[in-house]
Every structure is written in C-alpha cells, then in structure tokens.
Amino acid sequence: MCRMIGFASAEPLDLAPFLDGLSDFSRRGNLVDGWERRAGGNHPNGWGIAYRAGGGIRLLRSGKPANADPALSGVRVTTDRFIGHVRYASNIATVSASNAHPFLVRGTALAHNGTFHGKIGEEAQRRNVSDTLVFLERLSVLWEEKVFSHLGEALMAILCDPGQVGDYSAANLLIASGEALFALRHWRRNEDYYTLFLKDGPGLAVAASQPLDDGPGWRPFCNGELVELRPGAPRSAVLFAAA
Template identity: 30%
Template sequence: MRMCRLLGYAAPRATTAAAVLGADDAREWQRMGRLHADGWGTAWVDDARTVRRRRDPSDGTASADLADALVQEASTARIAHLRLATEGMGTVLGNTHPFVVDGIAVAHNGSIQPVQELRAMVRPDELARVGGTTDSAVVTALVLREVARGASLLEATTTTVARLRSRFPTSAVNLLVLSADELVAVHANEGAPVPLDLFATSPLGADLPRDHVDHYYRLSWRREADGAVAFTSSGLASEGWRPMAQHTAARVDLRTLALEVVDLPTAQRRAA
C-alpha cells in the first residue's frame, strides 16, 4: 500500500494556495514531494467557471510549475495532489491525479486492495473515460457513474465511498472532489494499514514529513477569516486545523462558502 497528499481550498475571491495556507505551509506542502515523489497534479476553477487541470508524473518537490500553481496562480477553488504510487501502479501521466471528466476533478489519497476485484466493479468503457488504470481511477469511475444516474456530487461521492468501505473494510479512501459549483472532501480509512515499513526504511530520517508516523491518514480542515475553507492531509503544522472525523464528508458551496458535514453511510446532515 502507498499513499498520497491532498490539498484543497475554496475562497470568496480568486486567490492562491499560499495566500490561504500561508507561504511557509504552501512551500512545506510542496516539499512533501520528497517522499510522495511519483507525480503531482492540480485542478482549479477558472474565471469562466470551468474546471482546468495540470499534472506531471515526475517528482514535484522542485517543480517550478507546481510552485507557480501554489504561489502565483489565483483561483476561487483548487485541489492539488502529490502521488506516492501503490506497488504495481505505473508512474505515468494517465495515472496522475487529479482525474477530470465532464467538469469533475477527483484526487484520491489511499489504496484499495485487491485491485483486480475492485476493477471488476466497472466496465472497460467507464475506466477508459477516466484515462487511468489504478484503484483511484476506478473510484473516479464509480463516482461518475452515480452522477450519471442523477445523484448530486455529494451523494455520488458518499455513496461510492460507503460502498467501497463496506466491500473493502481496510481500504483507505480520502478524496477531494471539485466541480465548478462545489468542493467535497471525504475522510474514510479506519483500519487501513499505515506504511510504517516505508517510513522506517526511508532515507529521509528526521526529515520525514510531520505526523507521518502517528497521523498519516488524517485529513483536516480550516476556516479562514475571510470565509475561505481549506483541506489538507497530514504534514503541515496543526495550528488552526480541525481533524475530520472518520467516515465523514464535507461539502463547500463555491458560491456561498457554506460548509456542511455528512456522515457515512447514512449521510445525515449536521451543522459544521
């Protein structure tokens, strides 16, 4: 099993990840590519309210393009992903997150095994639309299937994650899902094994990113003074961040920045 890092925000006006997080945290998030070195990608909502994407299957730690995406390029909403590939999953552009289909961008932090059983849940044409072959590509295809059936993006995402967690109870499924209208974050990985062997053998030693041994799967959120909402995987300083509870999803309306939290799988709303 391997894992990745997620970052996302929604803001009241076009801004950068560095402005939302702080310049130091934006740089530190990119520097987590020293461990999560199998590609990076970002998707954002442009001025025409279209979801755009840039991705690269190489190490993003020193990437000027990734630095520009985090520090220079303003948007009202953005998600970003650093990939640490699951064994056997090719480090190629098609497997690099986010996946974008029909204006919906999906980035996955986690792993679902056995992958052959997972792939059997989708048709070849559904997977071909996504463009990748990984477990994450299958997750994306399943979310898109629910959307095509008429489900809202939040319902499609929570239904899919609940189904996967029921069938693969040790799966790790943290998601950021972005459309022109909303940003959805999901935290569901209770019981998933932490790759402690990877950390123990890593040449990074004391430079291992923050919280990777004790809180590797944690997904947290923060509300900024101007109303912006941000999400991040573990690895940044904890000040101001609120950990998401297991088996929950959060939805941010990009027009109002209203935040709602739902439980999985019952999806009963409660105030955030």
C-alpha cells in the same frame, strides 16, 4: 498513498501558498513507519492540481517530484476552487503524468489517498490505469445530481460493496464539481497516516492531509466524515465508521 490540499474560497486566491504546501508535503509529508524513504522526498512520485477557471475545471499534472519541478513552481493562477495532490506510488513503474491525481471525468475532479482493490483494482490492472480513475468513472455514473446528499449516497453504494473495492486501506477523497467541493476521510488502517484536517474561516474553507501551518483552527475529520467545503459555512455528515 499521498498528501492532499483542497480549498473553496469566496473570492479567487493566489495558489502560490497552497502550491508551497504541496511542495513541502512532497519533500517531508508524513509517511507510515517502515515505508521506503525515496530519493526526491517522502511523496516524490508526481503531482497534480485541479482548479476552477472559465466555468470549468482545468488540470495540470506531472510525474516529477513537486518540490523539484519548475512546472509547479512556475504556476501563476488565482481561483476559488482548488484540489492539489502529491503521490507516493505503491508501484513506481506506474509513475507518470497520466497516473498523477486528480483525475477528471464528466466534469468531476477527484484525488484519492488510499488503494482500492476488488473489481475496481482488477479493472485498473487490466487497463493499466489508476484504481482511483476507475473509482471516479463509477462514481460519476452513480452521482447524477451534484449535491451533498446524493454524493453521500453514491459514495456509500461503492464503498460499502466489498466486491467493488475489496479490503481497501482508505478512501480519503477530495472531489470538485462546478462550484461544489467535498472532502471525505474514511480509513481502515494506519489511522495516523490517513488523516484529513479542516480549517474554516471568513471566506475560506481548507481541507488538508496535514495542517498547513501551526496556527489555531485546524480540526481533524472524524472517520467516515464527508464535508462540503463552503466558505464560512461548511456542512458535514458522518457516513460510516471504520470497518
């Protein structure tokens, strides 16, 4: 479970305001009623960022709360493609930098809000890694041509296979590969938690689990909606509805 932020911009942007957003999500981001409020904040179990630099994707990850980690507040980066994630771990024994999102496999970075079961969950338990990492490994094999339409096909091939993913809670995803950045919202329960919002303006498209400000322009993703974040011209398709 988590909160996420991603953006694609026409020109490199200072990450500081987006990192402030992650810190705020870590401290007081939405939770499902009945979930344990933990010391350190509502999503205190690690953070991670992926950003484009030098023609590739770089990762920074930590198992510490984003709102109290000097490593995050000390980041000084400008970039035109970004994914950020703060975590609420279903099992606090798994809290570590290595289990923080995003993950990077074959040049593709992915962050996830939700939990996969089925064969993916079983393999994750056997290897003592995140179910999201196993999901990304399988997606990276299926998604050979890194374009919008092929991503939709690859996602559906996995998410529509109950043997692979089981009765998963949600597949809210941020995915980056090269210049391309994509966001998917697909929930099966707890609709009010597994949210994703889009804000598109001149030169900048942002997706976030919750609006980052009180200003106009934020609109919720439909359930099953996949969006390619292209500055000023995002495109979307509804892949499937809630099960």
